[in-house]
Amino acid sequence: MMAPMRGERGGSPARGARASLPLPRRLIRQIARHVASSGRSLRRLEVSGRVIDNFDDIDDASDESDMETSQPAVACGGNAGNLPPAEHDDDLTSLSWLQDRNLLRGINLTKSDMEDSKMITSQVVVKTEPRTPPPTCRVPSPPRTPCKAPPSPPVNAHTKPPYSFSCLIFMAIEAAPARALPVKEIYAWIIRHFPYFKHAPQGWKNSVRHNLSLNKCFHKVAAAPGLGKGSLWTVDPQHRSTLLQAFGRQPVPPVEVESEPTETGKNTPDPQLFPYLARRLADTRAPPGADEYLAAATVLAMKYGPAVLDQLPPEAHLVISRCARDEHSYSGGEERRTAEALLNLAGVTPAHPPHS
DNA sequence: CCACCAGTAAACAATT
DNA sequence: TAATTGTTTACTGGTG
Numbered sequence: 001m002m003a004p005m006r007g008e009r010g011g012s013p014a015r016g017a018r019a020s021l022p023l024p025r026r027l028i029r030q031i032a033r034h035v036a037s038s039g040r041s042l043r044r045l046e047v048s049g050r051v052i053d054n055f056d057d058i059d060d061a062s063d064e065s066d067m068e069t070s071q072p073a074v075a076c077g078g079n080a081g082n083l084p085p086a087e088h089d090d091d092l093t094s095l096s097w098l099q100d101r102n103l104l105r106g107i108n109l110t111k112s113d114m115e116d117s118k119m120i121t122s123q124v125v126v127k128t129e130p131r132t133p134p135p136t137c138r139v140p141s142p143p144r145t146p147c148k149a150p151p152s153p154p155v156n157a158h159t160k161p162p163y164s165f166s167c168l169i170f171m172a173i174e175a176a177p178a179r180a181l182p183v184k185e186i187y188a189w190i191i192r193h194f195p196y197f198k199h200a201p202q203g204w205k206n207s208v209r210h211n212l213s214l215n216k217c218f219h220k221v222a223a224a225p226g227l228g229k230g231s232l233w234t235v236d237p238q239h240r241s242t243l244l245q246a247f248g249r250q251p252v253p254p255v256e257v258e259s260e261p262t263e264t265g266k267n268t269p270d271p272q273l274f275p276y277l278a279r280r281l282a283d284t285r286a287p288p289g290a291d292e293y294l295a296a297a298t299v300l301a302m303k304y305g306p307a308v309l310d311q312l313p314p315e316a317h318l319v320i321s322r323c324a325r326d327e328h329s330y331s332g333g334e335e336r337r338t339a340e341a342l343l344n345l346a347g348v349t350p351a352h353p354p355h356s
Numbered sequence: 357c358c359a360c361c362a363g364t365a366a367a368c369a370a371t372t
Numbered sequence: 373t374a375a376t377t378g379t380t381t382a383c384t385g386g387t388g
Contacts, residue, residue: 210379
């Protein structure tokens with residue numbers, strides 16, 4: 001992520017982790033150990049707003065008493081354990097998602113632990129940092145590998161990407177600085193990010209055009225002067241959430257944890273590959289609005305896989321859908337916190353609170 | 357079986 | 373004229 005997650009809300013009432021914990025101490029220690037084994041150190045664990053940052057205080061002795069808290073919140077944000085250490089600091093996800101994504105694979109969860117995590121419906125926040133922390137900075141930096149690597153190429157570059165053409169087009173357009181591309185540039189983006197298409201039969205271009213014409217999510221706008229033949233294509237804001245949801249339905253996540261390293265040597269997609277999103281997310285001048293939230297959701301989907309969108313709480317989907325409708329009705333409370341959390345998830349700390 | 361969706365192929369017109 | 377772009381129709385296969 002580009003910036004350290006903030007979310008220090010509410011201070012740290014749980015600094016003394018000796019008080020009753022909403023998770024078994026054993027589980028917390030195992031999470032800490034496992035995160036450490038992946039080359040990162042667990043800096044902080046947030047459970048239901050309670051921050052645990054002193055793991056030495058946690059012993060294995062008193063698990064049972066920890067579970068007195070009913071329906072604790074669990075949300076996990078840490079580098080997925082078997083993922084290579086990300087170039088960004090903090091990741092967020094749900095505990096179950098992490099289980100799927102191997103973060104907790106090395107943890108021998110007992111049956112009761114599993115039951116516990118099933119029982120836990122809210123969220124734990126795990127904050128990690130690399131052993132050698134990189135400088136953290138919100139200021140946009142030039143892309144290190146501008147548009148060289150796919151957003152974590154699914155399986156490998158020579159197999160057909162598990163994305164529908166509408167998703168490919170969506171990603172291409174969203175990645176464009178002006179969020180508008182001529183069809184030729186859409187071809188180019190797809191080829192650049194999914195080399196499979198370099199040698200694929202030419203019919204796929206027909207499919208792209210077919211999709212642009214037929215899919216109501218895409219709109220043609222007036223061609224820029226000097227552009228030559230053809231028009232610019234944009235994503236209809238009214239349908240952006242539809243595309244995000246379609247992205248979330250893709251059967252294979254874009255991040256294959258066990259996949260071979262990409263040519264850049266990392267498996268995690270780099271949000272910097274998506275200049276528009278990165279710029280929007282890094283822009284500290286303007287208060288975050290619909291674009292930022294949608295950008296955050298998109299980055300989340302691209303970074304962690306579309307399934308992560310399913311892991312978001314219902315409130316997040318409410319925020320996303322409202323953003324898609326250009327409704328800025330954050331009246332404070334849950335939605336507002338969710339909007340902020342969405343940005344945090346994407347690695348952004350809003351300089352200003354979401355406006356209404 | 358049916359409806360729906362996505363992918364593919366192809367025909368055709370318009371544009372450069 | 374050729375290539376590209378955009379639209380439309382038809383068909384196929386997968387899925388719920």
